[in-house]
Structure formats: C-alpha cells, structure tokens
Amino acid sequence: MLDTVADRKTARKSSDERRDDIVRATLGLVARKGFAGVTLREVATEVGVVHGLIRHYFASRDELVAAAFDFAVSSELESDRALLDGLDPLSALAGWLAATPENHYRVWIDAWSEAARTPPLAAALDRHHRDCERILTTVIERVVDAGLGASADPAADSRLLTAVADGVAVQHHAVGVIGVEEANAIVFGAAERQLSLEPGALARVNPVPARGQWAESPSR
Amino acid sequence: MLDTVADRKTARKSSDERRDDIVRATLGLVARKGFAGVTLREVATEVGVVHGLIRHYFASRDELVAAAFDFAVSSELESDRALLDGLDPLSALAGWLAATPENHYRVWIDAWSEAARTPPLAAALDRHHRDCERILTTVIERVVDAGLGASADPAADSRLLTAVADGVAVQHHAVGVIGVEEANAIVFGAAERQLSLEPGALARVNPVPARGQWAESPSR
DNA sequence: TCCCTTGTTGTCCAAATGGATAACAAAGCT
DNA sequence: AGCTTTGTTATCCATTTGGACAACAAGGGA
Numbered sequence: 153m154l155d156t157v158a159d160r161k162t163a164r165k166s167s168d169e170r171r172d173d174i175v176r177a178t179l180g181l182v183a184r185k186g187f188a189g190v191t192l193r194e195v196a197t198e199v200g201v202v203h204g205l206i207r208h209y210f211a212s213r214d215e216l217v218a219a220a221f222d223f224a225v226s227s228e229l230e231s232d233r234a235l236l237d238g239l240d241p242l243s244a245l246a247g248w249l250a251a252t253p254e255n256h257y258r259v260w261i262d263a264w265s266e267a268a269r270t271p272p273l274a275a276a277l278d279r280h281h282r283d284c285e286r287i288l289t290t291v292i293e294r295v296v297d298a299g300l301g302a303s304a305d306p307a308a309d310s311r312l313l314t315a316v317a318d319g320v321a322v323q324h325h326a327v328g329v330i331g332v333e334e335a336n337a338i339v340f341g342a343a344e345r346q347l348s349l350e351p352g353a354l355a356r357v358n359p360v361p362a363r364g365q366w367a368e369s370p371s372r
Numbered sequence: 373m374l375d376t377v378a379d380r381k382t383a384r385k386s387s388d389e390r391r392d393d394i395v396r397a398t399l400g401l402v403a404r405k406g407f408a409g410v411t412l413r414e415v416a417t418e419v420g421v422v423h424g425l426i427r428h429y430f431a432s433r434d435e436l437v438a439a440a441f442d443f444a445v446s447s448e449l450e451s452d453r454a455l456l457d458g459l460d461p462l463s464a465l466a467g468w469l470a471a472t473p474e475n476h477y478r479v480w481i482d483a484w485s486e487a488a489r490t491p492p493l494a495a496a497l498d499r500h501h502r503d504c505e506r507i508l509t510t511v512i513e514r515v516v517d518a519g520l521g522a523s524a525d526p527a528a529d530s531r532l533l534t535a536v537a538d539g540v541a542v543q544h545h546a547v548g549v550i551g552v553e554e555a556n557a558i559v560f561g562a563a564e565r566q567l568s569l570e571p572g573a574l575a576r577v578n579p580v581p582a583r584g585q586w587a588e589s590p591s592r
Numbered sequence: 593t594c595c596c597t598t599g600t601t602g603t604c605c606a607a608a609t610g611g612a613t614a615a616c617a618a619a620g621c622t
Numbered sequence: 623a624g625c626t627t628t629g630t631t632a633t634c635c636a637t638t639t640g641g642a643c644a645a646c647a648a649g650g651g652a
Contacts, residue, residue: 167629186485188408192610202631204612209629213610258488264546265406265482274548281547311543311550312558318542319535326484327501328494330531338532345565387599412640422601424641429599433640594652601646609638616631622624 171209173199178220179366183255187217187266187273218272224259224366225280231364232287239361241294246354247361248291249317249339251332256365257325285310292347301347309346316342336360391429393419398440399586403475407437407486407493438492444479444586445500451584452507459581461514466574467581468511469537469559471552476585477545505530512567521567529566536562556580 165173177198181190192213196203210216235247267274289310295301303309317339324335340354385393397418401410412433416423430436455467487494509530515521523529537559544555560574 165629170629185489186408188406189489191608193608203610204632205630207611258485261481262485264542265478265485267546268478269405269409277547278549281543281549285549312536312562315536315539315543315558316532317539319537319539322484322538322542323501323531323535326487327497329498329501329505338535342532385599390599411638413638423639424602424643425600427641595650596652597648597650599646599648601644603643603645605640605642607639607641610636612635613633614631615633616629618627618629620625620627622626 167209170199170201174206174209174216175220175223176366178216179224179259180255182217182220182262183258186262187221187270190217192216214270214272218270218276221259221263221273221276225276227366228256228364229280229283232284235361235363236287236291241291241298241300242349242353243357243361244291245295245343246340246357247363248288249313249336249343249354250360250363251321251324251335251339252363253365254325256363257321261322261326281314285314288314295347295349300353301349303347313339313343313346387429390419390421394426394429394436395440395443396586398436399444399479400475402437402440402482403478406482407441407490410437412436434490434492438490438496441479441483441493441496445496447586448476448584449500449503452504455581455583456507456511461511461518461520462569462573463577463581464511465515465563466560466577467583468508469533469556469563469574470580470583471541471544471555471559472583473585474545476583477541481542481546501534505534508534515567515569520573521569523567533559533563533566 174195178190178195181195181198185191185194190213192206193203195216196206206216210219232248236244239247263273263277267277285307289306292301292303292306292309292313296303296306320330320335320338323330324332330338337355341351343349344351344354394415398410398415401415401418405411405414410433412426413423415436416426426436430439452468456464459467483493483497487497505527509526512521512523512526512529512533516523516526540550540555540558543550544552550558557575561571563569564571564574
C-alpha cells in the first residue's frame, strides 16, 4: 500500500519524540496558563493525542509539570553556557542582562509563586537561581580580568544585578509599566555603575546577543 | 432568654462585617494557595459559612478574588501613606525598602503571574505599582530636600530601587537563597549608593518601621 | 404584633479534571 | 510469518468546582 498523506495521521512517533512533544507543549501551556492552569486534556489536544496517552509517559500531572520545568531549566542553562563562550566580556554581560522573551520569563514568574506549594519545583528553582548567579559572577570576573571594569565582590555584584534584572523583568513582563528598551536601559545602567564601566558601554553593544529559549514543538 | 454562648452560632452578622470576613479570608487563602487555588468552598469553610452564601455577596469567583486583591491594594496603600507621615526622611526610606512580611509578598508574586490572564487584576496591579513608585519618589525627594542625599532623577531612582526591592524580595521569599538581613543589606546598600547617602545610613535606622499588612479576620 | 427585607442554609446540577482500564494497532524480534 | 512489546485510542469513574434555587429565619420598620 502506498504511503499516502492520509497515512501520516496513523504514523506512530518514537517514544522520545512523543515525550519531547508533550514536554514542550506543557511548557508552552505553562507560559500561557500558569502551572496551576495546565490541564492534561489541553496538553493532549495541543500535541494531538488523547489525554490518556500522557499517562503512558508521565505517572501523574505533577510529574509532567515537573518534567516540563526541568526541561526549561536545563535547556536554558545549556543555551546560557553557549552564550558565555565565544563572546567578548562586554557582549556576554549585555547578552546576559538583556530582557528575555515573553513566554520565557512567564514561566519563571509562575515558578516563583508555585514554588511555595510545590517542593520539587522549589528545589529546581533554587538550583536554577544559583546557576544564574554563578554564571553572572563568571561573566563579571571576565569583565574585570579584561580590565574593562571593577568589582570588589563579583558574587555580591552578581546577586544585586540578578535582583535588578528580575525586578525589571517583573516591571516589563508582568506589570507592563516599561518597554523593552527602557528595561534594558535600567539594567545596563545599573551594571555600568556597579561595575565602574564607562557609561553607555553596555548600551553600545550591538546587536545584543539574545538568550535562548525552548523551541515550540517543531513538528506541528 | 439569656444571650448564651451557644446562641452566638446563630447570631447573624451585619452585611459589612460578613463581607469583610470573606474578603480577608480570601486574601489569606490567596497568599497560601495562589489566586488560581482559591476555592469558594474553602473560603466558606474558613469563614464558617456555607459556600452558597458567598454568592450572596459576590456574583462570581472572579469578582471575589478581584475584591480581595483590591482590598490588599487599598489597605496596603493606606498603611503606606501613614508610614510616610511622621517619620524622618531616612526612617521613611528604610521602612519603605525593608523586607515586607511573607504572606504580604506572596500575594504580589501571585498577582504578577495571574495578571496576564486576569485583566482586572492587571489593572489593579498597574495602579498599585505606579502608586508604589510615586510614594518612593516622594520619599526620595524628601531625603534630597533634607540635604541627606542626592538624586538627579528621583522618579528614575525610584523605579530602579523598586526593581531592586522586588528582585530581592523574589530571592528572599520565593527562591529563598537569602535571609531577611541579607535582603535588607542589599536593598539598603543599593539605595545608599544610588542616592549618595553615607554608607550605612539606612542600616543604622533602628528600629526599621514595619510596613503594614492586612489583618487576619479578628473575630475568629 | 405583623410583615417585608435579607442574611443563611441545604441541596441539586452540569461541567471539567485526573486517573484507570481494556481493546487495538504499529514495530520489532525471532 | 508469528509473537511480543509498547504506543495509542476510546471509555468509564469518582471527585471537585462554580453556580442556581428554594426554603428558612433573624431583624427592622410600620
């Protein structure tokens, strides 16, 4: 029998592929509806399968959202490591501090509120946050080593700038009182002042390297 | 007949009183379970009534949580205004920037994530955020007028310090990577640097005036 | 005191959700 | 080709939730 287009709908996907689709769809749904708003049936619909199938891959709804968050954490970390290498210190710093995409940050804001009620999520959040601070610390040290700026305590500066970036992201993504240019201006300005860079050093980095984010399921 | 203890359970509360109880209980529940996790039945149980009664005061669940959030915003704003008056500039600044209570901030973090899906909540959040920035701007201007510090652009400094405070609050309340002393130290340090205060000026304010928060239903 | 307003309860209902299970079908192995 | 594994579907179920409604009872005004 010919392998017609109509046959594709019965084509079975490999286990890994399907699992990946489900996780990605879940993550996208988390960004739109929040952790508490994710529904097995909605995930299934998005993937194009019956909701019972999800049970075949994940023992429970909690396990599913945990897997989705883990995926977000690791894929982000992966792209972050990639960002670090192969960029001059100032570009790396600017790229790290620049505003991240909408759905990207929504997941984190949701994670902040859900962490209090979901211990495994809290653990993953803690891990991710420390990783972020550590990465920024390294970037700061590179800037200092290159003689482009100064920092008496890179770890402390990293913590402060992380707070600024998060707070600005809230103003930008959640509250919506500032736009992306203004958000970047505030964060860049704070970093320049804190690290004794020449004013405008970060704003001049162009184009600002964009931090990665998970891709929507590519097969749909 | 005597007004015995047993009679109290049949005592009918005034409309305003009951409504207030419901709103307060809802707000407490929002802090613990998040906006999406609030259930009419749970609110009713906490207040000690049947869940159907809530419908008598609020047309829908959405209206209830909106009312609860409005209450949080206004009661906070009220206590904030009170904080402003009758305090010297530095104490006001320190009191404003100091870490706020746990359940207090949980509501805001939840609001950040829910605002994207609940327009009225987004509106209230926007209003509140601007109020907060304006209040801090005023405090900064008082500090400058008193000759205790400097600010080229109080509104911009207010925005930055608000971001720092929010970001630090996330690290403290949601992620839990820092304690309350460390949180205050970071925010105070940032403010001292940004406003050219003498180092330690804010940390020396003692006792730091505590910002108010809504009270749990007092009748229970 | 009678009555009307309204705070309050108890109960019912349809919809949605997470989970369980049995039948089925596509792959892969021998 | 037969058989086992496992991806997949179609249903079923118990539970929870927001909402609707009728009956009741406490207060307050005439």
